[in-house]
Amino acid sequence: MLDDLDRRLLEILVKDARTSLKELAAQVGLSSPSVSERLRRLEERGVIRAFTVEIDPLALGYTLQAIVRIRPLPGKLHIVQKLIEEIPEFGECDKVTGDDCFVARLFVRSIGDLDGILDRIADKAETSTAIIKAQPIRRRPPPLDATASRGAKILQAS
Amino acid sequence: MLDDLDRRLLEILVKDARTSLKELAAQVGLSSPSVSERLRRLEERGVIRAFTVEIDPLALGYTLQAIVRIRPLPGKLHIVQKLIEEIPEFGECDKVTGDDCFVARLFVRSIGDLDGILDRIADKAETSTAIIKAQPIRRRPPPLDATASRGAKILQAS
């Protein structure tokens, strides 16, 4: 589905999405129209979801981040989900298996804001919140090359 | 620190990091050299951490994502952190307050891989894993305008 050239292009773009076609072309050994066409198709196929910019939340005044686990009260699942989506300080939310239904990332400017936001969910869900103290790994894509971890095994008797 | 023009530039770039200077200039009502200069300074100041591309993990064969909470055994904190950092399938990791020391996102191609990777940590930490079933909110930046949620309150008797 993705050939080696595509992967190399992606690798370069992950580091700098504004790399010029010419530069990309030089690095992978193609002409720029070819690169242009490949990018177009990667976007078209949805492999590239977006070219975007990573902003330091601190620069916007968000001095605090938290991971919030959210367990909606019976019957409130959809309302809670909608509520979360509408609160822009939630910067990420996953619906997961297990007791916690949602795990979300929250950006806030102060502890007061944190409290204010959690209050808005409090009557519809139980939450448990963990403040982020450090970020050992900031968002990065999984390995692009097919050679991921050796873990590869099929479900079978071990 | 950031003026309105900067914020508007960021807003446009979040949606498409490859927007041309000319287009940016037109949208905010400046000349392109000015925009260029502003971007340069935003990068320099670290407001813009990177221009990057968002890749669909599925396109790379990662059919499964999980949130893993990790509690290193006594004395193993640093070893565990290093281990996590070295496993490229961890696409994000936060060090948090509370019983769980780390919360991480894991990209895998199969349940077998998931098991394989968790095994590598099993003797140094307790983990609890939640498989991601859906992503109500995919990574997005917090509000750029100063008018965040009304939550704003200072710590005080309520």
Added chain:
DNA sequence: GGCGCCGGTCGAGATCGTCAAGCATTTTAC
């Protein structure tokens, strides 16, 4: 008031992207 800095514009030259045409290789169909 005069000075210097900051952030802006303008215009020219250099760079880059896009388009059409054409070519080689592979696939498909008969």
Added chain:
DNA sequence: GTAAAATGCTTGACGATCTCGACCGGCGCC
């Protein structure tokens, strides 16, 4: 087995874009 069609690439030319230097105006500060 061969011919047609489809892919994916290159090249070169043209138009669009970026960058750089020169210059300008507002603002804070002696």
